[in-house]
Amino acid sequence: MSWYYIEGILILSGINLVAVLGLSLLTGFTGLFSFGHAGFMAIGAYAAAFATMKLGMNFYVALLFGGLMAGIIGYVLGKLTLNLKGDYFIIATLGFGEAMRLILDNIQYFGGARGWPGIANYTNLTNVVIINVIGIIILVNIINSKHGRNMKAIREEEMASNIIGIDVFKYKLKSLMISAVYAGISGGLLAHYIGFLQPKMFQLIKSTELTIIVIFGGLGSVTGSVVGAIVLTALPEVLRNVKEWRLVLYGATVVFIMITRPQGLMGGKEFRVIHIIKRIVSKLKAPLNKEVS
Amino acid sequence: MTTFLQQLINGISIGSVYALMAVGYSLVYSIMNFSNFAHGGVIMIGAYLGFFALAIWQLPFPIAFFIAAVGSGILAIVLERIAYNPLRKRNAPFLYFIISAMGASIFLENIVIATIGPNFKTYPQVFQKTPYEIGALAIGRLDVVMFIISAVSLLILLIIIEKTKVGMAIKATAYNFKASSLMGVNTDYIIFIVFGLGGALAGIAGILFGMKYTVYPQIGVITIKAFIAAVFGGLGSLSGAVIGAISLGIIETMTAGYISSQLRDLIAFALLIFILVVRPMGIMGKMNEDKA
Numbered sequence: 001m002s003w004y005y006i007e008g009i010l011i012l013s014g015i016n017l018v019a020v021l022g023l024s025l026l027t028g029f030t031g032l033f034s035f036g037h038a039g040f041m042a043i044g045a046y047a048a049a050f051a052t053m054k055l056g057m058n059f060y061v062a063l064l065f066g067g068l069m070a071g072i073i074g075y076v077l078g079k080l081t082l083n084l085k086g087d088y089f090i091i092a093t094l095g096f097g098e099a100m101r102l103i104l105d106n107i108q109y110f111g112g113a114r115g116w117p118g119i120a121n122y123t124n125l126t127n128v129v130i131i132n133v134i135g136i137i138i139l140v141n142i143i144n145s146k147h148g149r150n151m152k153a154i155r156e157e158e159m160a161s162n163i164i165g166i167d168v169f170k171y172k173l174k175s176l177m178i179s180a181v182y183a184g185i186s187g188g189l190l191a192h193y194i195g196f197l198q199p200k201m202f203q204l205i206k207s208t209e210l211t212i213i214v215i216f217g218g219l220g221s222v223t224g225s226v227v228g229a230i231v232l233t234a235l236p237e238v239l240r241n242v243k244e245w246r247l248v249l250y251g252a253t254v255v256f257i258m259i260t261r262p263q264g265l266m267g268g269k270e271f272r273v274i275h276i277i278k279r280i281v282s283k284l285k286a287p288l289n290k291e292v293s
Numbered sequence: 294m295t296t297f298l299q300q301l302i303n304g305i306s307i308g309s310v311y312a313l314m315a316v317g318y319s320l321v322y323s324i325m326n327f328s329n330f331a332h333g334g335v336i337m338i339g340a341y342l343g344f345f346a347l348a349i350w351q352l353p354f355p356i357a358f359f360i361a362a363v364g365s366g367i368l369a370i371v372l373e374r375i376a377y378n379p380l381r382k383r384n385a386p387f388l389y390f391i392i393s394a395m396g397a398s399i400f401l402e403n404i405v406i407a408t409i410g411p412n413f414k415t416y417p418q419v420f421q422k423t424p425y426e427i428g429a430l431a432i433g434r435l436d437v438v439m440f441i442i443s444a445v446s447l448l449i450l451l452i453i454i455e456k457t458k459v460g461m462a463i464k465a466t467a468y469n470f471k472a473s474s475l476m477g478v479n480t481d482y483i484i485f486i487v488f489g490l491g492g493a494l495a496g497i498a499g500i501l502f503g504m505k506y507t508v509y510p511q512i513g514v515i516t517i518k519a520f521i522a523a524v525f526g527g528l529g530s531l532s533g534a535v536i537g538a539i540s541l542g543i544i545e546t547m548t549a550g551y552i553s554s555q556l557r558d559l560i561a562f563a564l565l566i567f568i569l570v571v572r573p574m575g576i577m578g579k580m581n582e583d584k585a
Contacts, residue, residue, distance in 0.1 A: 081569060088569060088573055090391065092569045095517075212392065251404075255397055259393065
């Protein structure tokens with residue numbers, strides 16, 4: 001395996017991870033499911049590509065522009081649909097994602113369904129890693145702030161959080177907007193990595209993939225999302241030589257995880273080096289304590 | 294005027310097949326309270342079973358139809374046993390059901406790609422192409438067959454639900470799962486029946502769709518239309534699902550006929566979001582605090 005190939009997988013994992021981080025806030029920490037985040041990625045991708053190719057903007061400004069556009073659309077979508085509960089919200093996001101793709105199919109300015117070739121390749125491993133690190137730092141800070149605590153309260157018990165004075169709608173909206181911004185930035189990175197955009201890239205299956213990564217990593221765990229994004233992006237590549245069967249295995253694995261270990265890889269816990277050291281120390285101490293008593 | 298009537302008839306015909314899918318989906322929703330995203334996979338398998346029966350094994354249409362319906366029904370039941378039953382036993386949140394369903398749907402789609410291949414398959418011609426002509430209208434034979442089969446299937450379902458003891462138990466379980474189980478309804482059995490019925494309807498929809506268009510592994514995507522129809526009519530309401538499906542069929546063919554066929558799906562999704570915003574419980578749906 002050449003480094004070029006491994007680098008490619010790492011970049012793709014990193015791009016997925018940006019979107020997964022946002023979705024992790026929405027799904028893992030606020031308890032809302034979305035099957036429309038590919039739509040936000042599409043908005044970010046087309047907006048960023050538009051900014052760099054047509055307006056001649058700086059790549060990083062263009063990424064933020066893409067994220068911002070996705071965030072604005074997220075705000076509008078949230079305003080309209082966040083009053084819906086459970087399946088209704090999921091179906092609304094599903095409808096949004098598919099509608100976004102169909103709209104892009106019909107915009108001839110961006111090449112329509114045929115696609116938009118020749119986008120400059122600005123994305124590389126260095127800036128993907130840096131953006132991910134910044135993304136994780138911001139996300140962890142949000143989660144540990146007052147806002148994040150309110151979101152977690154909503155996830156645990158919506159009615160109770162409403163009663164103690166948390167504006168449920170507002171925090172759901174915030175969560176959706178932030179996750180949309182992350183997805184938009186991820187889309188912008190994708191556009192400038194592949195160099196080609198086509199609405200087909202942002203089908204329902206893409207949204208599903210993102211959600212599956214979040215679940216696989218464990219709801220409510222940032223490190224779980226990181227591991228999930230890398231493992232699940234690399235897995236189909238590792239299974240490349242079994243060709244068509246890899247997605248069969250993928251589907252079966254998802255069902256298997258759901259029925260055996262639904263809490264995911266990390267199960268809401270974070271992976272911290274300090275915790276592991278503490279655990280090892282306490283295990284070493286345990287026999288000593290016994291002797292003393 | 295003729296074009297309008299023509300489009301209306303086409304719309305009703307396609308809408309009746311949507312109704313088959315939407316009712317199966319809504320039936321499961323009414324009992325289990327989650328969106329069975331694997332419904333599309335069952336429809337796809339139904340379409341392939343029909344294709345194999347008609348094209349490869351050269352069976353007459355009624356037998357092929359029977360194979361598609363029963364095979365899909367069994368598949369839906371097996372799916373429930375493997376992917377949902379363990380979750381149900383553990384009282385898992387509905388989100389896990391949805392992810393499990395998504396996984397099952399990816400599995401079904403790709404196992405067909407891996408074994409049969411990703412190519413489009415065309416059904417042999419079962420019904421003659423020459424349309425019935427009434428005045429200036431030309432009604433395709435297949436459209437008439439589709440409508441009649443759908444209507445009869447839905448009628449049978451209606452009789453099962455309204456006139457039999459099992460049907461009463463289904464209604465009771467849909468109304469309140471826990472209470473009906475306390476009243477001695479065997480809810481496991483009801484879920485078994487509901488998945489069987491929903492799967493059979495999906496299989497029928499699959500073979501009809503295959504005859505009208507072609508068969509391919511991604512045909513299950515069409516269930517998104519069934520979700521829209523079911524939401525349009527009110528999730529969990531069977532009459533709502535039928536009304537929603539027929540309306541959706543008519544709206545789609547009208548859009549395709551008068552505006553642009555490219556905008557057809559877009560209008561369907563716009564309608565979905567509009568309905569969810571304006572009247573989330575749908576046309577016939579009951580207002581339920583938990584749902585809307």
